[in-house]
Amino acid sequence: MGLRERKKAATREALVRAAVQLVLARGVEGVTVEAIADEAGVSPRTFHNYFPGKEEAIVAPLVDGVRELIDAVRARPADEPVWESLRHAVVELLQSVGHLEETLPLLHVIKDEPALLAWHMRGFAELQEELCAAVAERTGTDAKRDLYPRLMAGAVGLAIRVVLDLWTEGKTDTDITELFEDAFARLRAGLPTP
Structure with a gap:
C-alpha cells in the first residue's frame, strides 16, 4: 500500500477501535458518531467517509x-x-x-x-x-x-x-x-x- 492507502487504513482502524471501546464502556445508547469521531481524533464528516452510521x-x-x-x-x-x-x-x-x-x-x-x-x-x-x-x-x-x-x-x-x-x-x-x-x-x- 502507498502512503495514502496506509493513512486511510489507519484512520478506519482508529474509528473501529474507538467504536468498539466506546460501546463496551457506554453501551450502544451511549455511543454517537460524534463521540466515535472525537475518540479517533477525526471529524464526524471523516467518520462518514468510512461508515454510514x-x-x-x-x-x-x-x-x-x-x-x-x-x-x-x-x-x-x-x-x-x-x-x-x-x-x-x-x-x-x-x-x-x-x-x-x-x-x-x-x-x-x-x-x-x-x-x-x-x-x-x-x-x-x-x-x-x-x-x-x-x-x-x-x-x-x-x-x-x-x-x-x-x-x-x-x-x-x-x-x-x-x-x-x-x-x-x-x-x-x-x-x-x-x-x-x-x-x-x-x-x-x-x-x-x-
Missing part, C-alpha cells in the same frame, strides 16, 4: 474478520480440498487475532441490540455471498447457478454462527479453535449421528 463501525471487526477469512481461503493452494482450505483459513485467522478477549464482550453487545444484530447479519449475508464466489472459483463451479458453492458457503456460515453462539454463551469450555476444527470435521464427514 455507528452500527457499521461497531460490527466492523467481525465483518472484517470474515473478509480476512475469504482472503485466506483464496490464498490457499489451488489443489487443496475445499474443506481443508476453509479449516486452515479459520484456524490461521483465529491464531492471528490477538483480541479474542475483546471479541467476546462485543458479541454479547451485538446479540443484545437488535439494530447491531441486523447490521451484523446483513454484513454476514453479503460476505457469505463472497465466500460462495471463492468456493466457486476453487471448484470451477458457477456461484450464481450451481448448488455446491452455495451449500458450502451456507454450511460454513452456519458452522461459524453455531460455534460463535456456543462460545459467546459460555455453554462449552472447549477452546474456540477446537470448536471450529470439530465443526468442520463433522460437516466434512456428512454430519454422522454422534
Whole structure:
C-alpha cells in the first residue's frame, strides 16, 4: 500500500477501535458518531467517509474478520480440498487475532441490540455471498447457478454462527479453535449421528 492507502487504513482502524471501546464502556445508547469521531481524533464528516452510521463501525471487526477469512481461503493452494482450505483459513485467522478477549464482550453487545444484530447479519449475508464466489472459483463451479458453492458457503456460515453462539454463551469450555476444527470435521464427514 502507498502512503495514502496506509493513512486511510489507519484512520478506519482508529474509528473501529474507538467504536468498539466506546460501546463496551457506554453501551450502544451511549455511543454517537460524534463521540466515535472525537475518540479517533477525526471529524464526524471523516467518520462518514468510512461508515454510514455507528452500527457499521461497531460490527466492523467481525465483518472484517470474515473478509480476512475469504482472503485466506483464496490464498490457499489451488489443489487443496475445499474443506481443508476453509479449516486452515479459520484456524490461521483465529491464531492471528490477538483480541479474542475483546471479541467476546462485543458479541454479547451485538446479540443484545437488535439494530447491531441486523447490521451484523446483513454484513454476514453479503460476505457469505463472497465466500460462495471463492468456493466457486476453487471448484470451477458457477456461484450464481450451481448448488455446491452455495451449500458450502451456507454450511460454513452456519458452522461459524453455531460455534460463535456456543462460545459467546459460555455453554462449552472447549477452546474456540477446537470448536471450529470439530465443526468442520463433522460437516466434512456428512454430519454422522454422534
